[in-house]
Amino acid sequence: MRKNSFFPLAENGVLSESEIAHYHREGFVVPRTQLPPQRVKELRTALDRVIANNPETRPEQLVSVHVVARGEEGVHGDDEFMAIAADPQILDLVEQCIGPDIILWGCQAFCKPPGDGMEVPFHQDGHYWPIRPLATCTVWIAIDDSLAENGCLRVIPGSHREQTLWDHSTSARTDVVLNQQVADERFDVSTAFDVELPAGSLSLHDVYLAHGSGPNRSQRRRAGLAIRYMPGTSVFDRSRSDDFESAGYRVDFSGRPLWLVRGEDKTGKNDFTIGR
Ligand SMILES: O=C(O)CCC(=O)C(=O)O
Numbered sequence: 131m132r133k134n135s136f137f138p139l140a141e142n143g144v145l146s147e148s149e150i151a152h153y154h155r156e157g158f159v160v161p162r163t164q165l166p167p168q169r170v171k172e173l174r175t176a177l178d179r180v181i182a183n184n185p186e187t188r189p190e191q192l193v194s195v196h197v198v199a200r201g202e203e204g205v206h207g208d209d210e211f212m213a214i215a216a217d218p219q220i221l222d223l224v225e226q227c228i229g230p231d232i233i234l235w236g237c238q239a240f241c242k243p244p245g246d247g248m249e250v251p252f253h254q255d256g257h258y259w260p261i262r263p264l265a266t267c268t269v270w271i272a273i274d275d276s277l278a279e280n281g282c283l284r285v286i287p288g289s290h291r292e293q294t295l296w297d298h299s300t301s302a303r304t305d306v307v308l309n310q311q312v313a314d315e316r317f318d319v320s321t322a323f324d325v326e327l328p329a330g331s332l333s334l335h336d337v338y339l340a341h342g343s344g345p346n347r348s349q350r351r352r353a354g355l356a357i358r359y360m361p362g363t364s365v366f367d368r369s370r371s372d373d374f375e376s377a378g379y380r381v382d383f384s385g386r387p388l389w390l391v392r393g394e395d396k397t398g399k400n401d402f403t404i405g406r
């Protein structure tokens with residue numbers, strides 16, 4: 131497991147030059163920074179609330195958890211997640227990767243219960259996102275320790291470099307979080323890197339990076355929060371937002387709210403009123 135000296139976000143919320151270079155070269159980075167323990171505790175408490183309030187939803191499929199109102203996507207979220215998604219120190223990290231104009235467009239909790247936590251097949255997120263030009267930086271925050279044994283995030287370093295979408299196939303399996311999976315000759319699972327993170331630490335990854343995670347067969351829960359940000363130079367194009375049905379849960383891009391959390395919408399075409 132990667133050994134780091136972690137710093138509280140409040141003291142060191144910025145990426146070093148080498149961390150920025152790593153993000154661009156490998157498609158992801160684990161910054162030498164982490165959330166204060168109290169903040170992690172608050173996120174864990176909020177997640178427990180959301181799980182209790184959404185008993186009909188698998189905890190790996192808690193989409194739009196930053197939105198309190200139960201919208202078309204059916205999940206009743208929590209303000210704690212909106213607060214972390216708009217946290218200036220998180221945005222400082224994102225700004226260093228995608229620039230000063232930042233639009234928050236998604237936030238999903240992936241919580242894998244002990245014993246039967248579901249696999250996330252390897253995929254590229256951009257495959258089914260209505261964002262043009264396609265661009266997003268995902269901040270993935272470990273709410274619990276996220277280790278190989280309980281199904282941590284796995285990435286294919288450098289798979290984003292050509293900035294192309296690999297072939298995917300649709301799986302009929304019902305024991306997976308997504309029904310999309312990479313089916314491309316460039317994919318080599320033996321090159322996968324386990325992004326092991328102690329609770330409170332985080333990673334950032336590019337929209338073209340192939341990634342996934344294994345099932346959780348351990349006795350320890352594995353919960354993470356994936357917050358999605360696109361640059362203000364991209365449009366969230368709802369006209370192409372056919373509902374995306376993935377392994378039994380609904381993702382409604384047509385009603386998905388957007389927040390301009392920093393800078394400007396350079397395109398002038400994003401609608402910040404829908405879904406709010
Ligand atoms: O949390 C996981 O295991 C998968 C996360 C993921 O697929 C994503 O952030 O896009």
